[in-house]
Amino acid sequence: MIEKAKRAQNSNADTEVVDERELKEVDPLDHNHPLLKEFREKAPGSFKHTQSLVSMIDNVAASIDLDSEYLKLAAMYHDIGKMWAPECFSENQPPDVNIYDKLDPQISYYVLTRHVSDSVAILVAHSFPVEVIKMVSQHHGTTVLRAIYEQAKKMHPKGGLNDKHFRYKTQKPSSLESLILLLCDHVEATSRATFAAQDQEMDATSFITNIFNVLMMDGQFDNVEIRLGYLNKIQEALISDVAGNFHKRVKYEEDDIKLEKEK
Ligand SMILES: [Fe+2]
Ligand SMILES: [Fe+2]
DSSP states (O other): OHHHHHHHHOOOGGGGOOOHHHHHHTOTTSTTSHHHHHHHHHOHHHHHHHHHHHHHHHHHHHHTTOOOHHHHHHHHHTTGGGGGSGGGSGGGSOTTOOGGGGSOHHHHHHHHHHHHHHHHHHHHHTTOOHHHHHHHHTTTTTOBOHHHHHHHHHHOTTOOOOGGGGBOOSOOOOSHHHHHHHHHHHHHHHHHHHHHHOSSOOOHHHHHHHHHHHHHHTTTTTTOOOOHHHHHHHHHHHHHHHHHHHHHHHHHHHHHHHHHHHO
16 A cells, blocks of 8 residues: 555656565555564554554444545554553553653653654654655644643642643644544543443443543644534444443453353
8 A cells, every 4th residue: 555655656657567465565454564563562552452443443434434544554553653662651551550650740741742753753764655644643633641631730739730731742633534533542542441440331422422522622623624414423433333342341241250150
């Protein structure tokens, strides 16, 4: 696909001859792609997150008939910069480890947010299509690192802190695809964290509606023109995705208990 994009940018006749084997070797969605292999080995939790995200995006894109080729590519690689410091991200750490407890929140902010520019640097170095790089660069928009900001407020109870110091300094989504990436990334990460901490079925509808409302009120939708009908369909697709995943988890746990009793 990258070769395809490169060829599109390059009009030389000699680029028309393509080695099929070479094309296969560089297919960036193939899990045997060297970059993805390295990502999976160094940051297994982040890799798992991207796999769930790609499947979520498949469902969302299908619900509005969106061509999701580049979007899925961006989803697969959006956090690849985390492999440069995998232990700094919770999904690659045991649940009881939080390296940020003892760090100055402003330092934590820099450690956590730099994965966006690291991801972009890797994709630029590997000649990914510019559309994909742009989506990756906008995948956190200007959102706040909420946990770090709350920690900073506790450390400075007299106030004087502003959430602007704890926001990503990147661009808000500027296309429908970028917005879908930001929404799905947020839903995937938040639902995993919430479900892991709960032992009863959650209300997927209010969970997703709340995420949409918070991000919309925060201005993350501001630079995208989108039909209300599309927004509803995206929301419904995410509700059924999250409800399905969580239901499966509850069902497995019930089955485990039943099997345990039958032993
Ligand atoms: Fe990210
Ligand atoms: Fe992510």
